[in-house]
Amino acid sequence: MELKQKGEEANVGGFKQLMVAMRWTTAADFDLAAAYEDKSGKQGLVYFGELGDLNAHPFMQLSGDEGVGDKGGENEEVLRITKLDDMKYVWLMCWDYGKIKEGSAARFNDSDVTLSVMDDKGTAHEVNLDTGDMGNLALIATIDNSTPIGAKLVNTSKAGTLKGLNKLQDLLDVIQE
Amino acid sequence: MKRPVIEDFEALRFGYEESLLRRITERAGPIPLRDFSDAQRLLNGRRQDLLGDAVRITADLLPQVYTAYSFCLDLFRGAYSGDLFVRQSPTYNASVFAHEGKFDLLIHSGLLNDFTIDELRFVIGHELGHVAFEHSRFPIHEILSHLREIPPEIASLLLSWSRAAEVSADRIGLLCCGGLTPAVTALFKTASGLRGIHVDRILDSFRGQYEELERGIRKGGDAYRWMRTHPMIPIRFKALEMAALDIVALCRGAPGFSWKGFRAIDAQIAFILESLDR
16 A cells, blocks of 8 residues: 555555554654544544543554654554444544654654554555655545445545644644645 | 464463463462373263264365364464364354363364354364363363352352453464454354344444443343353453454464554453453
């Protein structure tokens, strides 16, 4: 699932559960997150400040916050989604927290970060992160569960630049621009 | 399906099962393991019974089923050996007894008639899970048959251990069938006897029942039913649902898998089962 072309979309098939794993050893505070809109229109965010829950709404959970303070080492953040029934959209994203604080470009290209998305059938997709010259936030993919045929994963490569992580709407503005 | 290469099956054992064993040992001393000669006698006797009144499944007799069985058994790369038998019964059930790496696995004909090959893999894998985790070493049914002689706290821990052991075995079942869907539909058929229900409806049904069951157990209104060796089906479902992504990733050699992540999920499932056990 290459994400090099901005705005490229590719339906990679239906699924019931999803796991996104981000790993890196470079000294950087990268974060994995998922913004969502449920079928009642309620929006929310699973991120380092709100890890979510696998056994209750939103049935998605982030493993933890690693690389805090630009710490290198065996950093790993995993986002698991075990149930999508109540969700309309889920936007999978990652950002460079250190650079979001400054409003400057992410260090993804200068790091060894790897990102993979795997569905419940075990189909894995490697993701290339490219936020361009200025971006510090990347939308990796969108889960579209808005139709009765079931959830589908759409490759919606987008990049944005934030200065400070203040409110959900800032993220949604990047997603929906 | 490509056969997964797993180096350490022990790492898949449900952590709560291990902690219960430790707690039982701390409170009551080592659990009396089945005597070596007694286990050998049971294995031999069971095999004689199966040769006498069941049918051994071979590649000639039932090629697809035998292939599924071989697929599951080969995951262990020769660590265990045994035969698969079928006996006439419409009841969806299977059993295994193992000793010193040898076992015989019995499945009822109802499973062969009504389960898909992937669902059979889940069932066979579950039974082989009991073999791999050496659950036969603990004569739990014999111990619990003397329930009145066992302090209630120890009896309760033994039942909890037995239920946790089923969760461990389910993980090998999931590894063998390669996905949550066949595991869940196998559980559903076993519980309901129904076939041909779409998996989405089954998932809805299990999730709804789990939530109600969890509420009931937490209120303490279901203490009698919780006194059982096997966890209730919706609880097995929940344990599978939460671990499925990691086990499928392990099974497929997907880059998303890590033991660190798996242990974190295992701890969460343990927390849920332990809180229900209290």
